[in-house]
C-alpha cells in the first residue's frame with residue numbers, strides 16, 4: 015500500500031451564495047486547492063466529487079463529468095461519491111483508497127453542496143432521503159426529528175439536562191467567531207440557544223447545523239508523485255476508515271451509540287497506530303448538539319452518558335485535553351452537507367501545518383469524523399504531521 | 402422536486418405491509434423487524450419468517466415535527482414516535498389524536514388506520530398505520 | 538321483504554373521531570341565537586381521517602366481536618356520501634387493510650344517509666341465498682356542512698359496521714325482516730363537483746324524512762305482523778334531535794324506547810352511519826330476547842326498516858370491542874378556527 019499525502023486544500027466561505035452555482039463553488043474550491051498545493055489541475059489523474067443532493071436540489075447528477083468539464087480537465091477519471099451527510103468523509107475515503115492502492119498518484123478530492131437554491135421544505139425532504147424513504151420518510155419524519163428521538167432517549171436514559179447538551183452549540187460558535195469562512199462567525203449564549211424556536215422537540219433551531227452553500231477541496235498524492243515533483247509534503251493520511259450501521263434507528267438495539275463511529279474509529283486508530291489520547295485536535299460531525307456529545311463518547315473520549323461533561327468542564331477547548339471543532343463545527347462553521355467531511359479534513363490539515371484560524375499549540379495527529387444519516391455511515395479520517 | 406416522483410406502483414407494492422404491519426422474525430437470533438426482509442439486520446441470518454406484528458406497544462421516544470418535509474405541511478405539527486411493539490419489534494410511526502403535551506415515553510399506544518400523505522390534491526392518498534392512546 | 542332464509546348479526550363495531558365542536562361555538566362565529574342551535578355538539582374528523590379510515594376502524598371492531606378470520610368475509614359493501622375519491626372504491630382499501638381475501642364481492646354504494654342500511658340489506662340477500670357466508674356492511678361518512686348553513690351545526694362524522702351471517706346461536710341478534718320505501722323526492726342534494734350539499738329547508742321534513750320513515754316502519758310492521766308495542770327499542774335516522782323524537786311519537790314509541798339509540802345531540806348527524814351507530818348503541822345495552830326497530834332515511838329519498846331480535850351471544854361479544862360510549866367519552870373540543878382547518882375550509886394556496 016502506498017503512503018498518501020495531503021498537499022494542500024482550499025475552501026469557499028459557507029453561506030447563502032445567491033450568485034454562485036453548484037459548479038461555481040466546486041471550481042472555486044478546487045482552484046484554491048491547486049494554488050495552495052503549487053500544482054496544476056492538469057496534473058490530476060482523477061477527480062472525486064462528494065455531494066449528497068444535487069439531483070434533488072439542482073436537478074443535476076453526473077457530477078464527475080460536470081466538474082471535470084468545468085475544471086477544464088475533461089478526460090480525467092471522475093465520479094461523484096454519495097453517502098448522505100457523510101458524502102464528504104466518504105469521498106475522501108475513496109480518493110485515499112485510489113492513491114493508497116497505487117492506481118493513481120495525484121487526485122483532486124472535493125465536496126460541494128448548494129442548498130439555498132431550494133426552500134426549507136424541499137431541503138428537509140432532500141435530507142430525509144438519508145434514511146429509509148419507504149418506511150422512515152413515509153412517516154413524515156424529518157432528519158432533525160430522527161435526531162430528536164435520539165436526543166430525548168439519551169436525556170431520559172442518562173438523566174442529562176438539555177442545557178448541558180445544548181452547550182455544544184455555544185462551544186462551536188465561540189470558535190466560529192474567529193473563522194473567516196464560517197457561516198455564522200459570532201458567539202451565542204446558552205440562553206439564546208435554549209430560547210430559540212423548536213424545530214423537532216426537544217431540538218431547537220440553535221442546536222441544528224444551518225442550511226448553507228459551500229465547497230472544499232484537497233489534493234492528495236503518493237510518495238512517488240511527491241518525490242518526482244520535488245515536493246516535501248507536510249501531512250500524511252494516517253488512516254481512513256468507513257463503517258456502516260443499519261440505516262434506520264428502528265433496527266438498532268442501542269439508540270444512544272452510533273455503532274458505525276465505534277467501528278470506524280477502532281479501525282482507524284489501529285491503522286494509524288494511535289489511541290484516543292494521542293489525538294491532538296479533532297473535528298466531529300455535530301449536526302445537532304446531541305450528536306457532538308455522543309461522538310465524544312463513541313470516539314473514546316468519554317464514557318456513555320458523560321460526553322457532555324467534557325464540554326461543560328472545558329475539556330474540548332483549544333488549549334485543553336481534546337480540542338474539538340475549533341473551526342466552529344457543523345453548527346457554526348456550517349454544514350454544506352456533501353462538502354462538510356472535506357472541510358473537516360482541510361481543518362485538520364490546517365492545524366497540523368500551523369495555519370488554522372484557532373491554532374492549537376502543537377499538533378501531531380488530528381482526527382475528522384463524518385457522519386451520514388443517523389449514523390448509517392461514519393468515516394473516521396486520521397492525519398499526521400510528517401516529521 | 403420535493404417528495405420525489407410520487408409513485409402509484411410504489412404505494413401499491415407496500416400497501417399490505419403498511420396497512421397490516423407485517424414484519425419478519427429471525428429464526429436464529431430472534432430479532433423481529435419491520436418491514437419484513439430477507440436478511441436479519443442483527444445477525445445476517447437469511448432464515449427469516451414473515452409474521453404479523455402486534456397492534457399495541459409503548460413509546461420509546463418521540464418528537465414533534467414543526468418543520469416538515471414537503472408533502473406533510475398540511476398535517477404539521479405532528480408527532481413522530483419510536484414505538485416498541487408488544488413482541489419487541491420497533492416501528493417508527495406518527496402518533497395521532499393526541500397533543501404533544503399528553504405524550505410521555507413509556508405510554509401505551511395502539512394501531513389505527515390513517516392517512517399519511519397525498520400525492521397532491523388530484524393524486525392518490527397514501528394510508529398506513531399510526532398509533533394513538535387506546536380507546537379503552 | 539323477508540328473505541326465505543333468516544340472517545343475523547354476528548358482529549358490530551363503530552368508529553367516532555375524537556374531535557368535537559359545540560353548537561354554541563359555531564353559533565358564536567355566525568351570530569346565531571343560542572335558542573336556534575339544533576344540537577349540543579358534533580363529531581369532527583381529524584386531519585388524517587376520512588370515510589375510508591373510519592370504515593376500517595369500525596370494521597376492525599366488528600370483526601373483533603364476530604370472532605372470525607377476516608378471510609372468511611366474502612362481501613364488503615360500503616355506504617357513504619363522502620368517499621375521498623370520486624372514482625376509486627373505498628371497499629377495496631377497507632378489504633386490503635383488514636386482510637379480507639381478494640375472492641370478494643365488493644362495492645361502494647351511495648344513497649345519502651341511507652346507503653349503509655341498504656348495504657346491510659344487500660348483504661342479507663347474499664347471505665340468505667347462500668351465495669356467501671359472511672358479509673360486511675358499512676356506513677361511513679365525514680359530512681361537510683356549508684359554513685353558516687343550518688347543516689353546519691349537525692353535519693358530523695362516524696362509521697358503523699355490521700357482519701351479517703346465516704341465522705345461528707353464534708349471532709348477537711337475528712334479523713326478522715326488512716322493508717324499504719323509496720320515492721323521487723329531492724329534499725337534499727349535492728351536484729357533481731360541488732363541495733357542499735344544498736337542501737330544501739322545511740321540505741326536508743314532512744314530504745321527505747317523516748313520510749319515508751313512517752311508510753317503511755309501518756310497512757315492515759304490517760309484513761311481520763308486529764305493532765310498535767312489540768318493540769323494546771326504536772332507532773331512527775337522526776339528522777337532529779327534533780325529527781327522530783317526533784317520528785317516534787307518531788309511530789307510537791315512548792321516549793323510553795328511543796333514548797338509548799338517540800345520539801345526535803352529542804355526536805351530530807353521522808349520515809350513512811347515523812341510524813347504524815344508534816343501533817350499535819342499543820346493542821351495547823340490550824338484553825337477549827329484546828326486539829329493536831331500526832329505520833334509516835336517505836335524502837332523495839328512501840328509508841330501510843329492520844326488525845332485529847337480540848340473542849344470548851350479545852352478553853359475551855359486547856365487550857370484545859369498544860362500546861359506542863367509549864368513543865363518545867373519548868373527546869377533544871376544538872374551536873371554530875381549528876374546525877375550519879381540519880375541514881379544509883381555510884385556503885392555503
Ligand SMILES: [Zn+2]
Nearest residue numbers: 427430441444
Ligand atoms: Zn438474526
